[in-house]
C-alpha cells in the first residue's frame with residue numbers, strides 16, 4: 313500500500329504600494345520574489361514589483377470577468393503544492409478589488425490563506441483625515457448613475473460611523489455636490505487625494521466647501537481620491553438618554569412592556585433592556 317502525503321501550497325494575499333514604491337514591505341518583497349505563481353488583475357501593472365526576481369514568475373490574470381474559471385485553475389495549482397501570491401494593481405487585494413471568490417474557495421478546500429498586510433487607500437486616508445475612526449463604514453465606489461448615486465448617499469445620511477468612499481478624482485465635484493445635497497452642505501468631510509504621491513493633498517472642510525473647491529480647481533480633479541464624511545451627529549442615543557428613558561419606562565409600565573419599548577428605540581436587545589429595567593426597579597423598591 314502506498315501512502316500519499318499531499319502538501320498544499322499557501323495562498324498569500326499581498327498588499328502593494330498605492331503610489332510610493334518604498335511602501336512595499338520587506339515581507340511583501342520576499343513573497344513576491346519567491347512565490348512561483350503570481351495572480352494579479354493587470355499583470356503588466358504589477359511587473360515592476362518583481363523586477364528583481366531571478367526566475368520570472370508564472371503570471372495568472374484574475375479579474376471580474378474570468379474569476380470563475382481562474383479560481384478553479386488556481387485552486388488546482390495550490391492543491392498540487394504550489395504557492396500563489398495574490399496582488400492587485402495597488403493597495404490591498406479584495407478591498408474594492410477582485411479576489412473574494414478565490415479566498416473563499418481556498419478556505420473551503422482547506423488551503424492555508426495568509427495575508428501580507430500593507431498599504432490600503434481607505435485606511436491611509438482614515439489615519440490622516442481628522443475624522444472619528446472608532447467606527448467607519450466603507451462604501452467603496454458610488455454608483456455611476458446620478459439617480460442611483462443620490463439614492464445611495466441619501467440612504468447613508470443617518471449613518472453614525474464615518475463614511476468612506478473611493479472616488480476617482482475627476483468625479484469629485486459631482487460626488488461632493490451630490491453628497492452635500494443628500495447629507496447636508498455643513499457636514500464635515502475630508503478629501504484625501506493622491507496619497508503617498510508627489511501631489512498628495514488632504515483637505516478637511518464642510519461638504520459644501522469641498523464641492524466648490526474641487527469644482528473650481530482642475531488640479532483637484534486629477535488622480536485618485538478617497539472621500540470621507542463624518543457620521544451623522546447625534547445619530548445614536550447617548551447612554552445617559554437611554555438610562556433616563558429606561559427610568560421613565562420602568563416607572564410607568566410593567567417590566568416586560570417597558571423592556572419591549574426600550575429595545576425598540578435603542579440598540580439594546582430585549583434581554584438587555586429587561587435587565588436594565590429590572591435593575592432600575594430593584595433600585596427604586
Ligand code: SAM
Nearest residue numbers: 330403404407432433478479506507536537538
Ligand atoms: N485595493 C485598493 C486599496 O487597498 O486601497 C483600492 C483599489 S480601488 C480599485 C482604487 C481606488 O482606491 C481609487 O479609485 C481611489 O479611490 C483609491 N486610491 C487608490 N490609490 C489611491 C491614492 N494613492 N490616493 C487616494 N486614493 C487612492
